[in-house]
Amino acid sequence: MLPDTVLIRVFARAPLAGHCKTRLIPAVGARGAARVQQQLCRRTLATATATGLPVELWTAPDSGHPLFTALRRQYGITLRRQPRGDLGHRMAIALSQRPTGVAAVLVIGTDAPGLTVATLQAAARALQPAERAVLLLAADGGFVAIGSRRAVHLRAVAWSSGREAAQTLRRLRQQGLDVLQQGGYRDLDEPADLRAARRAGQLLRV
Numbered sequence: 001m002l003p004d005t006v007l008i009r010v011f012a013r014a015p016l017a018g019h020c021k022t023r024l025i026p027a028v029g030a031r032g033a034a035r036v037q038q039q040l041c042r043r044t045l046a047t048a049t050a051t052g053l054p055v056e057l058w059t060a061p062d063s064g065h066p067l068f069t070a071l072r073r074q075y076g077i078t079l080r081r082q083p084r085g086d087l088g089h090r091m092a093i094a095l096s097q098r099p100t101g102v103a104a105v106l107v108i109g110t111d112a113p114g115l116t117v118a119t120l121q122a123a124a125r126a127l128q129p130a131e132r133a134v135l136l137l138a139a140d141g142g143f144v145a146i147g148s149r150r151a152v153h154l155r156a157v158a159w160s161s162g163r164e165a166a167q168t169l170r171r172l173r174q175q176g177l178d179v180l181q182q183g184g185y186r187d188l189d190e191p192a193d194l195r196a197a198r199r200a201g202q203l204l205r206v
Helices: 022-049 066-075 087-096 117-126 164-174 191-199
Strands: 006-013 055-060 078-081 104-108 132-138 143-148 178-185
Touching: 006 022, 006 087, 006 117, 022 055, 022 066, 022 117, 022 191, 055 066, 066 078, 087 104, 087 143, 104 117, 117 132, 117 143, 117 178, 132 164, 143 164, 164 178
Parallel strands: 006 055, 006 104, 055 078, 132 178
Antiparallel strands: 104 143, 132 143
């Protein structure tokens, strides 16, 4: 049985041409990169909501984009604007602020189309011990999901450095958490990642 008190919070950037997936622009153009971002958002929300767990969509730069409104209507989810600050600060807030009845939070981005319903359900189950955290690791040294049953801080992590997973793991362990790690996930950042996702049937051509 799935734990019914794990909340999935999806961090998503609006699919604005020239402001998202910028490393894809040389291959598909600014509008093409925005369409890729839109596909990633839709795929991630479909996967997250299919787990049977409650889901919130945390948006940037705000919640006004028509895609976010459409996803709210389609899935009946709550929209929240991401707070200011670096990624670590924003994720720490998302992990720490819990509605009544929620015992743990799992934060995911939209950049890993290889995440599955079963993967997220397993991560939620792994969060049952009180001092447990979960990291789903990316092949580039980052991570695609982080979960915890209690408040954490994620200061002094060098984001987009290729060292963020190792540094985050160290921060979590310093706070007394037992961290379950699972690896092998692929972030979609570069044209090669896009080609791999298309070959795997995870994204359509734009």
